[in-house]
Amino acid sequence: MNTTVLIVAAGSGSRLQAGVPKALAALGDGRTLLEHCLESVAAAHASGAIELNAVAVVLPSRQGAAAALEDVCRTFAAHRGITVRSVPGGAERADSVRAGLAAVRALSGETAPGERHAVLVHDAARPLVPPAVFQAVMTALGEGAAAAVPAIAVVDTIKTAAGTDSGGERVTGTLDRSELRAVQTPQGFDLSALEAAHRRAEREGPAGAAALTDDAMAMEAAGHPVAVVPGDPLGFKITTPLDLMLANALLDPSSPTPEERHL
Numbered sequence: 001m002n003t004t005v006l007i008v009a010a011g012s013g014s015r016l017q018a019g020v021p022k023a024l025a026a027l028g029d030g031r032t033l034l035e036h037c038l039e040s041v042a043a044a045h046a047s048g049a050i051e052l053n054a055v056a057v058v059l060p061s062r063q064g065a066a067a068a069l070e071d072v073c074r075t076f077a078a079h080r081g082i083t084v085r086s087v088p089g090g091a092e093r094a095d096s097v098r099a100g101l102a103a104v105r106a107l108s109g110e111t112a113p114g115e116r117h118a119v120l121v122h123d124a125a126r127p128l129v130p131p132a133v134f135q136a137v138m139t140a141l142g143e144g145a146a147a148a149v150p151a152i153a154v155v156d157t158i159k160t161a162a163g164t165d166s167g168g169e170r171v172t173g174t175l176d177r178s179e180l181r182a183v184q185t186p187q188g189f190d191l192s193a194l195e196a197a198h199r200r201a202e203r204e205g206p207a208g209a210a211a212l213t214d215d216a217m218a219m220e221a222a223g224h225p226v227a228v229v230p231g232d233p234l235g236f237k238i239t240t241p242l243d244l245m246l247a248n249a250l251l252d253p254s255s256p257t258p259e260e261r262h263l
């Protein structure tokens with residue numbers, strides 16, 4: 001299936017506090033998070049997991065950061081022979097995805113009747129996703145799903161809590177963990193269906209963008225079933241300094257491989 005990968009990389013990384021927008025943070029050998037993420041997409045393409053048409057990357061609008069990340073995209077495109085288009089993002093992740101979807105559509109061309117284009121929406125903040133996860137998402141789309149998300153089981157007990165009058169919190173309930181999944185990216189979609197779902201969510205106003213923490217939510221709201229496929233612990237999102245330490249340790253050439261660590 002003709003597939004375009006959409007990497008959202010326009011976040012500020014306020015929780016990482018790296019002093020630069022997160023996609024520019026250095027990881028492992030010093031290459032940026034965005035470079036590592038692009039290389040994971042190239043690895044998935046090289047392994048045959050995805051039939052890559054092109055990559056669209058959504059970048060921060062801050063000038064210096066945008067120029068540096070555009071350079072990353074250009075170098076990757078030239079080195080790997082993959083078409084890469086970059087566009088500026090928006091205030092919320094969903095705004096950035098919408099900006100990226102316009103670029104994906106331009107890269108994919110019109111959808112002829114009966115034809116399907118796939119889009120894989122992926123976080124630059126997840127730089128270590130193995131090809132098998134891309135493969136599992138594409139398999140679900142190939143079997144006819146309009147939406148597929150990789151997910152892993154939740155290991156903690158998850159409780160709901162509410163504020164108390166004294167300023168603290170108290171537990172209001174405990175969720176059934178057997179039904180909970182931590183959802184990762186890349187999330188795969190039929191392109192036309194995702195465009196329509198985002199247009200629908202946008203009609204609900206700007207509050208809608210903040211409420212959509214992933215793209216599957218837009219599809220769920222539009223009434224599409226969302227297939228769940230196996231994610232991978234290596235698909236973790238680099239959100240905090242601890243996550244970056246973990247990713248650096250995993251990429252340290254003197255460390256045991258993920259297989260040796262039984263990841």
Ligand SMILES: Nc1ccn([C@@H]2O[C@H](COP(=O)(O)OP(=O)(O)OP(=O)(O)O)[C@@H](O)[C@H]2O)c(=O)n1
Pocket residue numbers: 008009010011012013014015016022023058089090091092093094096097122123124125126237238239
């Ligand atoms: N306005 C935004 C916000 C997020 N993202 C992207 O969405 C992914 C997941 O977001 P997250 O990890 O939360 O990144 P940040 O928003 O940068 O982090 P924080 O919330 O800590 O500022 C990241 O690849 C990020 O670049 C984006 O493209 N545009």
Ligand SMILES: C[C@](O)(CO)[C@H](O)COP(=O)(O)O
Pocket residue numbers: 093123182183184185213214215237
């Ligand atoms: C899309 C996502 O990575 C799926 O887990 C996640 O919802 C992004 O959330 P964030 O709060 O923007 O990091």
